[in-house]
Amino acid sequence: MKQPLPEPSADAREASIELCRQIADEIAGAGGWMAFSRFMELALYMPGLGYYSGGARKFGAAGDFVTAPEMTPLFAHTLAAQAVQIMAQSAAQILEVGAGSGVLAVELLLELERRNYLPERYLILELSGELRARQQETVALRAAHLASRVTWLDRLPDDFAGLVLGNEVLDAMPVSLVEWQQDEANPAASPVILERGISFAERDGFIWASRPARGALLHAAQALAIEKQYVSEIGLAARAWLSEWGRILSRGALLLIDYGFPQAEYYHPQRSSGTLMCHYRHHAHGDPLWWPGLNDITAHVNFTAAAEAGFEADLDVLGYTCQAQFLFNCGITKILDRFPDKTDKAYLREAGAVGKLISPNEMGELFKVIAFGRGISDSLLGFVSGDRCHAL
Numbered sequence: 093m094k095q096p097l098p099e100p101s102a103d104a105r106e107a108s109i110e111l112c113r114q115i116a117d118e119i120a121g122a123g124g125w126m127a128f129s130r131f132m133e134l135a136l137y138m139p140g141l142g143y144y145s146g147g148a149r150k151f152g153a154a155g156d157f158v159t160a161p162e163m164t165p166l167f168a169h170t171l172a173a174q175a176v177q178i179m180a181q182s183a184a185q186i187l188e189v190g191a192g193s194g195v196l197a198v199e200l201l202l203e204l205e206r207r208n209y210l211p212e213r214y215l216i217l218e219l220s221g222e223l224r225a226r227q228q229e230t231v232a233l234r235a236a237h238l239a240s241r242v243t244w245l246d247r248l249p250d251d252f253a254g255l256v257l258g259n260e261v262l263d264a265m266p267v268s269l270v271e272w273q274q275d276e277a278n279p280a281a282s283p284v285i286l287e288r289g290i291s292f293a294e295r296d297g298f299i300w301a302s303r304p305a306r307g308a309l310l311h312a313a314q315a316l317a318i319e320k321q322y323v324s325e326i327g328l329a330a331r332a333w334l335s336e337w338g339r340i341l342s343r344g345a346l347l348l349i350d351y352g353f354p355q356a357e358y359y360h361p362q363r364s365s366g367t368l369m370c371h372y373r374h375h376a377h378g379d380p381l382w383w384p385g386l387n388d389i390t391a392h393v394n395f396t397a398a399a400e401a402g403f404e405a406d407l408d409v410l411g412y413t414c415q416a417q418f419l420f421n422c423g424i425t426k427i428l429d430r431f432p433d434k435t436d437k438a439y440l441r442e443a444g445a446v447g448k449l450i451s452p453n454e455m456g457e458l459f460k461v462i463a464f465g466r467g468i469s470d471s472l473l474g475f476v477s478g479d480r481c482h483a484l
């Protein structure tokens with residue numbers, strides 16, 4: 093039986109009510125309707141009130157979900173091998189996007205120090221002021237001697253050479269909700285394509301309301317050639333973000349790790365209600381209108397669309413594979429072997445976490461790694477075996 097969601101505290105409810113009031117004002121100002129993508133953007137990123145911009149603890153056991161770098165430092169230590177290769181072919185600097193608690197930054201820097209390959213600069217681009225403060229604290233506590241190399245950015249740089257890293261960032265970018273509505277009286281006709289959005293009524297609060305899809309969204313939805321009743325997401329923000337990198341990256345690679353599928357699987361006929369998901373205190377649920385601002389809202393990544401956006405931006409797609417294969421290629425088993433005593437508690441803890449990262453039933457298959465690059469001629473270590481670019 094599905095467990096009921098835990099009741100948020102009075103303070104949390106008050107913050108959510110304030111966020112909803114501001115969203116409702118924007119809906120009223122816009123004539124009574126807001127696209128879901130804008131609702132998601134505000135629910136996640138409205139300064140001070142959005143899920144990522146508010147004060148609550150998001151990652152780890154006390155938060156809403158656990159990400160790979162939070163599970164074990166060995167994730168970052170393994171990525172270091174790939175980071176070295178990319179930096180050697182471009183520039184000795186890393187830009188991490190959406191750095192969460194800062195633990196990936198710290199563990200990656202410590203491992204690169206052990207490998208005698210410290211980047212000159214480790215830049216972090218973080219939208220959330222609260223997370224930026226937490227990252228600064230993590231660096232100060234766990235790698236104070238490296239703190240002078242770490243700098244926080246307020247926006248994307250004008251140009252960059254080196255490694256760009258993002259773990260679970262694309263899935264946190266706003267998506268549009270699209271509905272293919274079939275005319276029951278005429279099932280042979282092509283479905284009408286609608287964009288789902290939100291209206292507000294004083295008595296009922298937020299309610300779902302759809303309008304005919306237009307512009308770039310309609311174009312992207314038509315290209316999917318869906319011919320039945322269907323609901324799914326289209327991530328125009330992620331595509332636009334990748335296009336920006338076509339302008340910014342002078343030499344180097346973007347390494348993006350996230351859960352998702354290639355397009356044929358993403359829009360599989362059986363996945364007819366999409367991939368949108370919310371997380372609150374380790375409970376997954378499907379209602380983004382439940383206490384907006386208090387839960388994470390996320391959608392799986394369409395890696396084919398990501399590859400197309402990179403390609404159109406004149407970036408090379410350097411590799412695409414599942415997380416397990418990528419970590420094996422980068423030597424995760426050797427890193428685990430560094431523990432001399434296989435009966436030691438620390439070894440057993442890390443081996444358990446690594447098991448989750450690579451198991452096909454946990455994160456090993458659902459999570460993928462994609463790399464985009466410019467001016468990189470060597471095959472990337474993480475994709476030497478089991479590259480799946482052909483499946484995109």
Ligand SMILES: C[S@@+](CC[C@H](N)C(=O)[O-])C[C@H]1O[C@@H](n2cnc3c(N)ncnc32)[C@H](O)[C@@H]1O
Binds near residue numbers: 151258
């Ligand atoms: C699910 S969390 C992942 C955090 C961390 N990378 C980890 O693995 O623990 C998503 C992160 O992406 C950030 N984010 C989303 N869109 C972003 C953007 N356009 N630029 C920078 N950060 C972004 C959020 O602020 C948040 O820190």
